[in-house]
Amino acid sequence: TYQGIIVMDSDGEFVGFIGAQAVTISAWEILWRKLQTDEQKKVSAKLISTEYNNISITEDGFVYVTTSSIAESSVQSAINGKSKSGTYLPVKLLNPSGEEIMRRNGFWPPAGEIDYSTDSTDTYHGVSTITDVAVGPEKTWSIIDEKRQKIYTYDFNGNLLFAFGDKGSMLGSLSNIEAICYQGDTLLVLDKGNDGxxxxxxxxKYGDLLIQAISAQNSLDYDEAIDCWKEVLQRNSNFDAAYVGIGNAMYRxxxxKDALAMYEVAYDTENWSEAYKEVRKEWMSKWFLLVIVLIVAVIVGVIKWFQYAAKVNKRVSTDGRAKKTFGQELIYGFYVIFHPFDGFYDLKHEHRGSVRASLVFLAVAVLTFFYQGVGQGYVLNPTGKVTTIMTQLISVAVPLFLFVLANWCLTTLFDGEGSFKDIFIASSYSLxxxxxxxxxxxIASNWVSSSEASIITFIGTIAFIWVGILLFFGTMVTHDYSMFKNLIIIxxxxxxxxxxxxxxxxxxxxxxxxxxxxTNLITEIQYRV
Structure with missing residues (x-):
């Protein structure tokens, strides 16, 4: 029912409900219901949980449940986002308390068809309609897609093992699949369309190999598991779960280090991270003192550099008439990023910066993104995607030029005091x-696991926020605008x-x-002549 799964004791007495699906409600609906009168609330639609359409209980007392009443758009979003949560997915695994505990460690969440069409004119479009689930040997489980008449089998970790079936009247095909169950290793499917x-x-034999490999893994016979998974790969070299299985056995x-290589082939960042932590722990035990010395040296070097930059900037500011060298123009950037009001003012009025220094900062920004594209660690770039200098040049220089051009065009109409050159210099120094x-x-991304990758992302976010703040105050000081007027102009x-x-x-x-x-005219003339 919408209240969840009915639970009874051994005597058939009602105990209660478990596993009711959570009801999601938007902020607008919450606000609207707050504003409704009692009469409006009585006639408005009630928000109730979606019902399950089938269940299957494991030997351990866990319950697989399926539902086909979740909005298709929500299921699509969950699949495309590779959701680990079962809120908007059609299959769940509940413990005896009704909590959702399914492992979704596969490349895609277990939801049937992944490569689906969204074109309504196609024969089969949209996500799978899951109507039943059955528990198989070695903690495997299978679901049926009523829409496509297909059966999908997964392991306990949510890896797709195999899928088969098609709609038709030939031997082995299905016309109206209704239910599924296991009888030992045999799979029984009720086809209501063929006279029930x-x-x-x-x-x-391929399926037997998969079960044999999973069985060896479950019984902790890792050497046997490795041999079985390797034999699976001889038949299907693109089977990610086999590489993960070998990696898991090697990890145990x-x-x-060997496990890392297997996980990398399967793009399994979660298991890779667990193995990498062990490798890193072993490496750190050998080189801990050296790492500490290097970190301290880097920190001291950074402090000394900023002290030197502050000394140079102070000396130049006291001798304002002297011509600035190229090095002094570059070093002044380190003053600007920490003192934007005074820094951008002096960039314009005291000529502490220059176009040539601005071009250097722009080039460094391009090289920074290029290095980020080729130098990121495995966790942040598991597919090994690389970039080019030209790509980064376009992605950095073009937006910057557009910003400078658009800002200059607007500020010339709204009493802006900065020239095109001033805007370009201020914008480039902001990078x-x-x-x-x-x-x-x-650099640090090469030393982190997946659980620590958010730190790297956070640092990058801070960098962009910092640049945005500098751009805002840079344009404000350059044009001598108030904060509100500058916000409107931005x-x-x-x-x-x-x-x-x-x-x-x-x-x-x-x-x-x-x-x-x-071209067509020339071609036509040539033919006529």
Whole structure:
């Protein structure tokens, strides 16, 4: 029922309900219900839990449940987001207390079809309609997709082992699948469309290998498990669960470095992190003192550098008439990022910066993102995706140029005192926090596990927030605006950037059409001549 699963004792007496699905309600619905009168509340739709359509109980007393009443858009979001939670997924595993405990460690959450079409004109579109679940040998379990007439089998960790079935009238095909259960190793499927017949499926040799490997793993016979998984890979070299299985066996045997290689092939960052912690622990026990010395040396070096930069900036400020060297213009950036009001004022009025220094900061920002793309640790870049200098140049220089151009166009109309050059210099100097934070974070990303990766992401977020604050105050000081007026101009600048991009795209499309027209005319003339 919508209250959950009915629980009875051995005498058939009602005990209670467990596992009721959580009801989600938006903030708008909460507010609207607060404003409703008692009469309106009586006639408004009630919010109740979605019902389960089938259950299957394991030998250990755990309960697999399925539902097909969750909104399809919610299921799609959960699948695409690789959700570990069962809130919006059609299959759950409940403990005797009714708590959801399913492991979803596979590449995709267990929900049936993953490569589904969203085109309503296709024969099978949308997510799977899961209507039954059955518990198989070695803690495996299978579900049926009523929409596609397919059966999906998973292991206890949520890895897809195999899927089969198709709608049709031929031998082995299904027309209206209704229920599923295991009888030993044999799979029994009730096909209501074929006069209510029961279709019997026996495992193939490949399926036997999978169960044998899982059995060896469950019985802690890791050497046997490795051999079985390797034999599975000989038949299917793209089977991620086999690499994970080998990695798990190697991890249990203490071969952490070998396990890392297996996890990397399967893009399994969670298990990789557990193995890496052991490798890191072993490495740190050998080189702990050296690491401490290096960290202290880096900290002392950074402090000395900032002290030197402060001394240089102070000396230059007391001798304002002297011509600034290129090095002094670069060093002044370290003053600007910590003292934005005085720093940006002197950039414009005391000429403490220059275009050449600004170009250096821009180039360093480009190189920073390039290094981030190629130097991130495995946890943050498990697929080994790389980038190019040109890609980063476009992704950094183009937005910066658009911002400068749009801001200059607007401020010339709204009493802005900064020139195009002033805006460019202030904007480029604002990029300095990016290398200061992202480069160390990228280096550190090679030493973190998945549970620590959020720290690296947080540091990157701080860098972007810092840059945003500097851009805001930089434009405010450059144009001598009030804070409120500058906020309005910044928002208008963002809109103007979008307009400029639209105009450029429109012009490029018109130009391509014109080129195509001229080409066709020339071709037509050539044929006629």
């Amino acid at each position: 017949c029961i279709v019997v499926y026996e495992r193939t 045997n203490g071969s952490y 300095l926090p990016l290398p200061l934070l992202i480069i160390p974070a990228t 928002l208008c600048t963002i809109v103007a950037m979008a307009v400029i991009v639209f105009i450029v795209l429109l012009f490029s499309m018109l130009l391509s059409k014109l080129v195509s027209l001229v």
